[in-house]
Amino acid sequence: xxxxxxxxxxxxxxxxxxxxGKEDIKMSKYYKTDYVRLQVLxxxxxxxxxxxxxxxxxxxxRAEYIISKLVTFDFVRIGQYVLGLYxxxxxxxxxxxIIGYSLKYDYSRKNLSKYYKSLKKLSSFYREEKAKG
Amino acid sequence: MMTFLVLRARLRSLYxxxxxxxxxxLKFLIAMIVFQIINxxxxxxxxxxxxxxxxxxxxxSAFTPSAILVLLAALITIGHVYYLSKILSVIxxxxxxxxxxxxxxxxxxxxxxxxxxxxxxxxxxxxxxxLVLGLFATPLSIVPTACGVILFYLxxxxxEAATMQISxxxxxxxxxxxxxxxxxxxxxxxxxxxxxxxxxxxxxxFVRRMKFDYAREIAVAAGTLTCILGFLFSDLKLEVSxxxxxxxxxxVVSGILTVVIQxxxxxxxxxxxxxxxxxxxxxxxxxxxxxxxxxxxxxxxVKRFNTQKNATLxxxxxxxxxxxxxxxxxxxYxxxYxxYHEEYQNYDVSNKDDSK
Numbered sequence: 001x002x003x004x005x006x007x008x009x010x011x012x013x014x015x016x017x018x019x020x021g022k023e024d025i026k027m028s029k030y031y032k033t034d035y036v037r038l039q040v041l042x043x044x045x046x047x048x049x050x051x052x053x054x055x056x057x058x059x060x061x062r063a064e065y066i067i068s069k070l071v072t073f074d075f076v077r078i079g080q081y082v083l084g085l086y087x088x089x090x091x092x093x094x095x096x097x098i099i100g101y102s103l104k105y106d107y108s109r110k111n112l113s114k115y116y117k118s119l120k121k122l123s124s125f126y127r128e129e130k131a132k133g
Numbered sequence: 134m135m136t137f138l139v140l141r142a143r144l145r146s147l148y149x150x151x152x153x154x155x156x157x158x159l160k161f162l163i164a165m166i167v168f169q170i171i172n173x174x175x176x177x178x179x180x181x182x183x184x185x186x187x188x189x190x191x192x193x194s195a196f197t198p199s200a201i202l203v204l205l206a207a208l209i210t211i212g213h214v215y216y217l218s219k220i221l222s223v224i225x226x227x228x229x230x231x232x233x234x235x236x237x238x239x240x241x242x243x244x245x246x247x248x249x250x251x252x253x254x255x256x257x258x259x260x261x262x263x264l265v266l267g268l269f270a271t272p273l274s275i276v277p278t279a280c281g282v283i284l285f286y287l288x289x290x291x292x293e294a295a296t297m298q299i300s301x302x303x304x305x306x307x308x309x310x311x312x313x314x315x316x317x318x319x320x321x322x323x324x325x326x327x328x329x330x331x332x333x334x335x336x337x338x339f340v341r342r343m344k345f346d347y348a349r350e351i352a353v354a355a356g357t358l359t360c361i362l363g364f365l366f367s368d369l370k371l372e373v374s375x376x377x378x379x380x381x382x383x384x385v386v387s388g389i390l391t392v393v394i395q396x397x398x399x400x401x402x403x404x405x406x407x408x409x410x411x412x413x414x415x416x417x418x419x420x421x422x423x424x425x426x427x428x429x430x431x432x433x434x435v436k437r438f439n440t441q442k443n444a445t446l447x448x449x450x451x452x453x454x455x456x457x458x459x460x461x462x463x464x465x466y467x468x469x470y471x472x473y474h475e476e477y478q479n480y481d482v483s484n485k486d487d488s489k
Contacts, residue, residue: 002416011420014409050234053227061314063307093235100239 006125013118021115024108032105039101040094047093051086141397149423152406161195164202167248170255171209175288177295178216181209203244210288217295220306224313228287232280243270243277250281251288257379259285261387263330264356267337268349268395275331282330286323290316321371329363349395357388 017025027035059066066073148155168187176182190209194202207229215222237244246262253259262281266274290313297309317323336359341352364380407422 006413007418007420010411010413010418011409011422014411014420015407015422018409019407046234046238050231053231053234057227057231057314060307061311097239 003125006122009118009122009125013115013122016111016115016118021111024111024115027105027108028112032102035105036098036101040097043093043097044090047090048086051089055082137396144397149406157195160199160202161191164191164194164205167202167206167252168209170252171206171213174255175210175213175292177213181212181216199245200241203248206248214291217291218309220309221291221294221313224310225287225291228283232283236276236280240273240277243274246274246277247281247284250278251285254285257383258387258390260333260357260360260384261390263333263360264337264353264387264391265394267334267356268341268352268391269398272335272338275334278330278334279327282323282326283317286320286326287313287317290320322367322373325363325367325371329360329367332363333359350392353388353391353395356391357384360384360387 030038165187168190172182172187180186190205194205211222211225211229214225232247237247243266246266250259250262253261259282263278266278293316294309294313297312333356337352337356340355341349345351361381361384364384365377368374368377368380409418409420409422411418411420
């Protein structure tokens, strides 16, 4: 026999799983700290890449100047400057992504709690069916 | 107003019936427009410029998520620039990569704004993007908008650079490179545009968050005004006054289009018919879920037959009896539906008992 109430709940669950819940469910496999840490790691990698590219562009832009002064450059000083800027940019991005991704995780938890509520309802259907025999 | 509401309801039911086809055709048309505009504005490579290529790519993006369209547009653009000069294409790729690594990967859902701004600049109505984003997104959307503006000006510079003598010697290559970077960073119009677009997004966003009637419509008006004043100021300051007429006309058109989008958005947002499949131990289910919500406009007066009866109900339940959905409960609507149904029935029964 078809159970309309059960179908309704199952449809709701399937809709959530296939649409907006897809990412939430993926995120629910991580602890919050693990999730945030992974995202921060990704951010670090991509920001480093971006920074290297920017350095490369600046280097190309100043190519003539750099080549002409190559011998007299104070490389330690330039290295300190580049590294300091890198650390500053990184600090901004890392703080931003920690806050951003924590908020995102909390938000997904909120949605998931609704999903779990429906799941519980569904399992109670099964319990009832079992009790009936 | 009533005719508009009826039109909206009709459009909604039409959309509901043929959602799959309408979506695909719309996506195809948008992709076609995007590729055509890219081809006419910087179509240097005649192989990529062929209509068959644009057709195939549009077809491809009609059936895939919108991110693919963004990617394809970027690839086509790079292809065209590569045909013109290798060093220019390297610059474009590097700037795109930097944008992606530092900014765009944090707002993946708004990637289309980056493509939309250069394309809409071609149609003279780029102002619609900050208005719409301020209305529907968060201030974070400033990031993709700024990237879009930068790309538009970058392609303007590349078009200029294309007219220069290009040879393959190292010196000329470097010269070309410094020319592009110089003109990009000394372009005051670019920075003014970014500032003004950000302002439009912020103004529109904060006004629409305020709690008064017609907040969204007023937000569009405020955004439009910000846009006109901002660009008036910057155009006069930078002495490019010949653009003012086009700018004002474009802004007004953008404002009107935004109001139209906002009017139909509420109707179309919740109307998607969903198809889902699942199974339990006895059956396979192929369910077509048609949303039932009827969003009535707040202006419509609903006659209450029994005020006494309604007065005893909590406010949110009252709304449901009159079949109006308050914006904040639209999401919860489905979940509450069952409980409400039972409650309401119980309520009816008890009321009848009272009258006896």
